[in-house]
Amino acid sequence: MAQALTQEEEQATHRFLHEMNAWTSFHSVPPLSWDVAVKFLMARKFDVVRAIELFHSYRETRQREGIVRLNPLQEPLLSELLSGKFTVLSVRAPTGASIAIFTAKLHHPARKNSREVQHTVLQALFYLLDRTVESVDTQRNGLVFIYDMGGSQYSNFELELSKKILSLLRGAFPARLKKVLIVSPPVWFRVPYSIISLLLKEKLRERVHMVSMNELLEHLPPQCLPESLGGLLPWDPGSWNCLLLPARAGKPDPLDDVVLVLAEGQRGSVHKPGAGSMTLSELKEHTNSLGRRGIYEEYEMIRNEKPEGTFSAAMAVVNRDRNRYGDVPCLDQTRVKLKRVNWNDRSDYINASFMDGYLQKNMYIGTQGPMENTFQDFWQMVWEQNVLVIVMTTRVEEGGHRKCGQYWPLSPESAVLYGGVTVANKAAENHQHYRKTSLEISTRQGRERRQISHLQFLSWPDFGVPTSAAALISFRDAVKKEQRRLVNDLGNQWKVPAGGPPIVVLSVHWISACPK
Numbered sequence: 001m002a003q004a005l006t007q008e009e010e011q012a013t014h015r016f017l018h019e020m021n022a023w024t025s026f027h028s029v030p031p032l033s034w035d036v037a038v039k040f041l042m043a044r045k046f047d048v049v050r051a052i053e054l055f056h057s058y059r060e061t062r063q064r065e066g067i068v069r070l071n072p073l074q075e076p077l078l079s080e081l082l083s084g085k086f087t088v089l090s091v092r093a094p095t096g097a098s099i100a101i102f103t104a105k106l107h108h109p110a111r112k113n114s115r116e117v118q119h120t121v122l123q124a125l126f127y128l129l130d131r132t133v134e135s136v137d138t139q140r141n142g143l144v145f146i147y148d149m150g151g152s153q154y155s156n157f158e159l160e161l162s163k164k165i166l167s168l169l170r171g172a173f174p175a176r177l178k179k180v181l182i183v184s185p186p187v188w189f190r191v192p193y194s195i196i197s198l199l200l201k202e203k204l205r206e207r208v209h210m211v212s213m214n215e216l217l218e219h220l221p222p223q224c225l226p227e228s229l230g231g232l233l234p235w236d237p238g239s240w241n242c243l244l245l246p247a248r249a250g251k252p253d254p255l256d257d258v259v260l261v262l263a264e265g266q267r268g269s270v271h272k273p274g275a276g277s278m279t280l281s282e283l284k285e286h287t288n289s290l291g292r293r294g295i296y297e298e299y300e301m302i303r304n305e306k307p308e309g310t311f312s313a314a315m316a317v318v319n320r321d322r323n324r325y326g327d328v329p330c331l332d333q334t335r336v337k338l339k340r341v342n343w344n345d346r347s348d349y350i351n352a353s354f355m356d357g358y359l360q361k362n363m364y365i366g367t368q369g370p371m372e373n374t375f376q377d378f379w380q381m382v383w384e385q386n387v388l389v390i391v392m393t394t395r396v397e398e399g400g401h402r403k404c405g406q407y408w409p410l411s412p413e414s415a416v417l418y419g420g421v422t423v424a425n426k427a428a429e430n431h432q433h434y435r436k437t438s439l440e441i442s443t444r445q446g447r448e449r450r451q452i453s454h455l456q457f458l459s460w461p462d463f464g465v466p467t468s469a470a471a472l473i474s475f476r477d478a479v480k481k482e483q484r485r486l487v488n489d490l491g492n493q494w495k496v497p498a499g500g501p502p503i504v505v506l507s508v509h510w511i512s513a514c515p516k
Contacts, residue, residue, distance in 0.1 A: 005038070012046040013037050019052060019488060029257040036255070042139040043174040049485045054174060056484075061172040062259045065164070066119060067126045069256055072245050080124040081245070084237035088132050088244065091224050091233065096141030097178050098132050099224060101237075102165070104152035109161075118161050125165065131244040133175050142176030144220070145169060148229060150184040150213065159192050166196055171477075180208045183216055183229060309333045319349040322377070324368045336365055338380055350377045369404030376419030378407055382452070383421050383441060388486040391479055392456040399462045408439060408454055420444050433459040433471040434478065451489065453482040 005013065013034065021031040037051075040058075044050040062068060072081055080086075085106040089099040102125075109117065132138050169177050185193070197205060211219065213230045225231025278286060290298060313319060314329030323329060329351070336352040350367065351374075357363030365385060370378040382390070396404050408423055409416045415424035426438045439452040455478060459471045466472060 009038075009041070009046050012041055012048050012051075015048045016041055016051055019048070020055065024258065027258075032258070039133060039139055040174045043133075043176055049488050050481075052488060053481060053484050054171070057172040058174060059255070059259050061168060062126065062255075065122050065126075067123055068259050070123055070127050072127055076120050077123050077127070080120045081127065081241050082238045084235075085121070086125055086128060087237035087240050088128055089224070089226070089233065090240050090243065092137065092141070093144050093178075093220055093224055095178070096137050097144045098135070098138045098142075099144045099146065099220070100129070100132065101146045101148055101226070101229075103228075104147065104149045104156050107156050107158065107161075109155075109158045118158065118164075121161060122164060125168070128241065128244055129173060129175065133173075138175065142178040144179045144181065145177065146216075146229070147180065147182045148184070149182060149186060149189065150228070152186070154186075154188055157189070157192065159195065162192070162196055177207065179219065181216060181219055182208065182210045184213060185210050307331070313347070313349050314351065316347070316349070319347055322347075322349055322371075322374055323351050324371055328368065336367075336381055336385065338377060339384055350374065350381055352381060370407040372405045375405060375407045376421075379418040379421040379423060379441065383443070383450075386450075388450075388452060389479060389483050390452060390454045392454065394460050395456075395458060408437065417444075431478070432474075433457065434475050436478070436482075451486060453486060455479055455482065 016037045017032060017034070020037070024031050040055050041048070041051045044054055070077060072078060083106060084103060086100070086102050089101065091099070093099055107121070129143075132143070166180075169175075169180070182189075182193075193210075197208070209219065216225070216229060220231075222231045223233070226233045226235045228235050287295060309331040310333070311329040312332050313335060314323060314332075320326070330353040334353045334355075336350055336354060337348045338350055340348055352365050352367030354362040355364040355366050365381070365387070367378070367381070381387075392404075394403065396402065396406060407418075409425040412425050412428055415422055417423075420443055422442050422444070424440045424442075426440050428438070429436045435456045435458060437454040437456070439454055440449055441452055442449045455475070457472070457475050459475075460466060
């Protein structure tokens with residue numbers, strides 16, 4: 001059912017559909033409907049770029065977890081839906097938000113077939129949440145998620161499932177998450193939660209509350225809670241969930257075709273298992289059997305293996321001064337080749353290599369920290385490869401030693417000419433763990449100007465590694481956001497690669513730090 005929108009919201013919906021249905025058309029799948037567009041836009045307050053990012057996160061999560069072609073009337077999904085483990089209450093919070101409850105004591109992780117059990121739980125979660133956010137009231141007013149741990153034992157807890165649920169809620173589902181209320185958490189839950197909380201952005205972490213049964217009533221009144229949580233509602237999850245079954249029974253999910261764009265072999269991981277490949281469980285068993293000493297020995301053995309490929313260009317006399325380190329050459333087979341501007345150019349060489357992402361070949365360019373004599377080469381590569389985001393994982397100086405040349409203008413509103421490319425600093429923003437600099441690049445002719453985001457990670461300690469992955473995960477999210485924003489700004493200028501949706505190539509340069 002269409003809902004009344006403001007003029008600005010309608011304009012945002014048209015922009016969202018224009019962008020997304022160009023993508024669906026390319027993949028020969030049905031276009032997204034107005035209602036679907038509004039649902040994702042509502043979850044991101046009609047910010048088109050963030051809504052598109054959310055849509056792809058949602059699609060990728062469903063694809064990764066195999067949440068497609070759900071039939072709620074078939075087993076084992078039907079039993080899971082009616083088990084009461086996860087339910088959506090028939091009443092709303094005073095704010096109008098829907099209230100969803102996960103009852104931990106009803107979850108019994110199986111020792112065998114645990115993956116299948118977890119998969120069924122996630123199917124039920126997706127199905128019920130999908131049905132819930134079809135409501136206009138829920139789209140507008142959001143969702144309160146209650147994780148009821150009352151009466152649960154450690155045997156009821158599954159860290160991997162909890163991480164997946166929180167990952168879903170934090171950034172892969174079209175709902176405004178108002179609160180996460182963890183009720184009656186046992187003492188042993190503190191350690192797992194410290195691990196789970198690393199997945200949460202600071203804004204969402206502030207919305208997570210650990211409360212006792214009595215404290216829960218400070219967040220929601222008794223008439224909005226079941227008797228099992230100190231409220232007035234008779235506990236009846238089967239009936240509540242049944243209200244969400246009939247409308248979808250027998251009808252295909254309109255987003256199944258979109259989710260299956262990559263799930264059915266049209267484009268999967270570019271990495272194929274080799275002869276000695278292992279599953280995650282096999283790798284864990286292998287490393288445990290090796291022990292620390294064995295891992296070091298295996299590393300040395302791999303390090304001493306002769307690489308597959310040649311380094312002729314990197315080792316050529318004419319190119320040696322273009323390598324920061326003599327023992328870090330790049331392969332001829334994967335190196336980035338510069339275009340020769342003049343007939344007497346001495347080389348097409350830069351110490352930079354294409355690297356595959358998970359789903360796309362040549363998704364990244366890995367290159368050394370630019371030196372004064374390679375600044376021009378670096379910016380020529382950025383221009384020729386249509387790079388939109390540059391990721392720098394460290395500072396220019398570390399431990400009092402200069403590790404990289406200052407290859408971009410530091411002062412806002414300043415500009416520097418590097419060979420044939422002018423780089424202008426338009427603005428700089430300092431964030432908790434990184435600095436973002438907005439750059440504009442143009443050629444000498446000045447006929448075309450491009451916007452570049454330079455993201456510099458500042459929380460990597462000298463001669464060490466971060467104590468937590470949280471900062472790096474947050475930085476990665478910022479990189480992905482910038483990538484999508486800039487691709488979206490290009491509009492029709494960016495031609496979708498045949499391998500999938502538009503993913504801009506990142507230029508990532510490592511500075512004296514292979515561990516990074």
